Amino acid sequence: MQVxxxxxxxxxxxxxxxxxxxxxxxxxxxxxxxxxxxxxxxxAQWAVxxxxxxxxxxxxxxxxxQWRLWLLTALLVAASGATWGxxxxxxxxxxxxxxxxxxxxxxxxLLALIALAVPFALGLSLAIQSRWWGLLLLLALCxxxxxxxxxxxxxxxxxxxxxxxxxLYLGGMVLIxxxxxxxxxxxxxxxxxxxxxxxxxxxxLLCFPIGVLLALxxxxxxxxxRWGSVLYIEFIRGAPLITLLFLGQNILGFLLPGGLAPExxxxxxxxxxxxxxxxxxxxxxxxxxxxPRGQLEAARSLGLSYPKALQHVVLPQALRVALPAMVGQFIxxxxxxxxxxxxxxxxxxxxxxxxxxxxAFLGRNGEVYLTLAVLFWGCCAALGLGSRALERRLxxxxxxxxT
Amino acid sequence: MSQPxxxxxxxxxxxxxxxxxxxxxxxxxxxxxxxxxVVVIMGPSGSGKSTFIRTLNALEDFQxxxxxxxxIVLSNDLRNIDAIRREVGMVxxxxxxFPHLSVLDNLTLAPVLVRKRPKxxxxxxxxxxLERVGIAEQAGKYPGQxxxxxxxxxxxxxxxxxxxxxxxxxxxxxxLDPEMVREVLEVMQxxxxxxxxxxxxxxxxxxxxxxxxxxxxMADGEVVEEAEPExxxxxxxxxxxxxxxxxxx
Numbered sequence: 001m002q003v004x005x006x007x008x009x010x011x012x013x014x015x016x017x018x019x020x021x022x023x024x025x026x027x028x029x030x031x032x033x034x035x036x037x038x039x040x041x042x043x044a045q046w047a048v049x050x051x052x053x054x055x056x057x058x059x060x061x062x063x064x065x066q067w068r069l070w071l072l073t074a075l076l077v078a079a080s081g082a083t084w085g086x087x088x089x090x091x092x093x094x095x096x097x098x099x100x101x102x103x104x105x106x107x108x109x110l111l112a113l114i115a116l117a118v119p120f121a122l123g124l125s126l127a128i129q130s131r132w133w134g135l136l137l138l139l140a141l142c143x144x145x146x147x148x149x150x151x152x153x154x155x156x157x158x159x160x161x162x163x164x165x166x167x168l169y170l171g172g173m174v175l176i177x178x179x180x181x182x183x184x185x186x187x188x189x190x191x192x193x194x195x196x197x198x199x200x201x202x203x204x205l206l207c208f209p210i211g212v213l214l215a216l217x218x219x220x221x222x223x224x225x226r227w228g229s230v231l232y233i234e235f236i237r238g239a240p241l242i243t244l245l246f247l248g249q250n251i252l253g254f255l256l257p258g259g260l261a262p263e264x265x266x267x268x269x270x271x272x273x274x275x276x277x278x279x280x281x282x283x284x285x286x287x288x289x290x291x292p293r294g295q296l297e298a299a300r301s302l303g304l305s306y307p308k309a310l311q312h313v314v315l316p317q318a319l320r321v322a323l324p325a326m327v328g329q330f331i332x333x334x335x336x337x338x339x340x341x342x343x344x345x346x347x348x349x350x351x352x353x354x355x356x357x358x359x360a361f362l363g364r365n366g367e368v369y370l371t372l373a374v375l376f377w378g379c380c381a382a383l384g385l386g387s388r389a390l391e392r393r394l395x396x397x398x399x400x401x402x403t
Numbered sequence: 404m405s406q407p408x409x410x411x412x413x414x415x416x417x418x419x420x421x422x423x424x425x426x427x428x429x430x431x432x433x434x435x436x437x438x439x440x441v442v443v444i445m446g447p448s449g450s451g452k453s454t455f456i457r458t459l460n461a462l463e464d465f466q467x468x469x470x471x472x473x474x475i476v477l478s479n480d481l482r483n484i485d486a487i488r489r490e491v492g493m494v495x496x497x498x499x500x501f502p503h504l505s506v507l508d509n510l511t512l513a514p515v516l517v518r519k520r521p522k523x524x525x526x527x528x529x530x531x532x533l534e535r536v537g538i539a540e541q542a543g544k545y546p547g548q549x550x551x552x553x554x555x556x557x558x559x560x561x562x563x564x565x566x567x568x569x570x571x572x573x574x575x576x577x578x579l580d581p582e583m584v585r586e587v588l589e590v591m592q593x594x595x596x597x598x599x600x601x602x603x604x605x606x607x608x609x610x611x612x613x614x615x616x617x618x619x620x621m622a623d624g625e626v627v628e629e630a631e632p633e634x635x636x637x638x639x640x641x642x643x644x645x646x647x648x649x650x651x652x
């Protein structure tokens with residue numbers, strides 16, 4: 001208690017001016033918090049979110065097919081838990097890892113709180129609530145198992161385990177859209193968070209290789225390749241995304257022969273991909289510029305061919321440097337998906353707008369927008385946390401044995 | 404010190420190089436190095452000595468003259484360049500270790516990727532090499548966690564792991580703090596006793612005197628003087644060499 005008081009004193013009230021500033025800020029913050037809580041607890045009517053929670057989550061995805069999404073979620077949760085545990089079981093060779101660092105326990109506790117509280121607050125049926133508890137248990141179980149027994153996995157085994165993710169992505173696409181004996185669900189019936197995550201993950205995954213190639217092209221010594229890359233990057237960066245989205249809806253149909261023109265959702269996803277690739281290329285280029293020339297020379301003098309030198313020496317370093325900028329790009333890409341609502345797709349914002357247009361929920365915009373903001377914030381925070389963890393793991397200058 | 408054989412390992416004839424901006428860095432530099440020989444190249448800064456040894460493994464191109472390394476003619480043919488680079492190891496002033504790989508992986512990367520040798524076997528050899536340069540216990544660390552002298556010794560071990568027949572050193576001790584110069588020179592002296600061919604650009608007079616078979620002075624893009632160390636340092640035949648020695652001794 002004494003320690004706490006002394007710390008408060010030194011951090012908030014060290015000098016009279018500090019004290020005055022602290023008091024002013026505390027007053028301001030508590031007024032804000034009070035006002036917000038009063039609105040949230042007394043004035044806001046959360047029925048609009050409770051009633052439409054399924055709509056926000058998956059849009060008009062047919063109810064009798066929604067088990068596929070549950071299955072996909074369960075698979076994703078299991079893979080996440082297993083990956084999390086494996087990463088803890090295999091710390092970097094120069095560090096000593098802890099199997100259950102306090103951050104991990106905190107994260108799991110937080111996730112447990114969310115899995116218990118949110119479905120309850122949304123007033124979901126007990127059957128659905130119990131599914132979320134099941135998912136939580138699955139996560140904890142996979143995390144525990146992978147942490148406990150993961151250390152026995154051989155390097156080849158670990159490489160194979162990483163393959164689970166691309167397989168899961170492809171499998172997930174089949175689960176969502178149908179095929180291989182499953183009833184087809186056309187993209188026009190996808191919506192809400194499902195569509196937002198689908199479009200952004202598609203764009204993030206594909207813009208990465210395209211962006212790296214563009215960045216390499218821009219630094220190439222072949223004039224045609226260099227000027228082609230420059231032209232592409234500068235053109236895309238010079239045009240607002242929304243015009244490109246409209247352009248994509250209108251001209252992709254003309255450019256490609258009849259049956260080949262992708263469906264509206266996919267057209268938009270491709271436009272997002274090509275748009276993000278141009279920005280990503282610039283982030284990667286800054287990373288490439290940060291790798292000293294001597295690295296390539298050393299690799300070449302050891303007999304590595306140019307592609308191998310790029311793959312094993314230059315790119316790993318360049319991408320690590322570019323990682324924060326790239327993740328920033330991914331985060332803004334995730335938020336840019338809201339523009340899809342303007343071309344008539346029902347992703348999160350589009351769904352929200354149809355809900356708000358419903359006369360039954362007239363004037364409940366605040367509740368809806370706040371929900372949206374929290375959902376987006378959650379996704380972006382997850383991306384940011386993941387990238388910082390990756391940065392720490394890849395940082396060659398980090399102190400040894402720090403976890 | 405082992406005696407060099409009569410077999411020619413490097414033969415550079417009247418090499419001329421211009422940079423795109425018109426500056427001529429090499430004006431007819433010639434040098435022959437026999438197998439097992441240790442040749443030290445000295446010279447004032449800007450004399451083209453670094454450029455010259457960088458042409459020997461095609462890190463720099465040249466416009467006139469000819470270079471033959473281990474019987475392979477250095478031309479624009481990419482296959483020839485790769486073949487030469489497999490035979491010629493290089494140690495840089497700035498070490499140029501790969502910072503994202505552990506010390507052990509720095510050594511094993513090229514033998515596994517280029518020579519397609521089994522990883523386990525290369526690792527065994529790499530550990531032996533680290534032992535030889537005196538840093539076996541650092542195998543798991545990353546280059547950024549080592550001192551400059553240790554890094555340069557790793558760089559030497561990395562070049563050796565490709566089992567080259569020729570080692571080029573481009574001012575290997577110039578970026579080191581004074582107290583670390585000796586540990587690197589000792590490793591190089593130890594190597595010189597083997598039959599590996601070494602071309603060393605350095606300002607280390609003691610090393611040149613005691614380890615080199617021949618010392619070469621470069622000035623203004625050409626080889627001015629070539630002599631055994633004793634003669635080079637005590638009785639050089641060229642005025643340019645005498646002026647250079649006056650400045651450094």
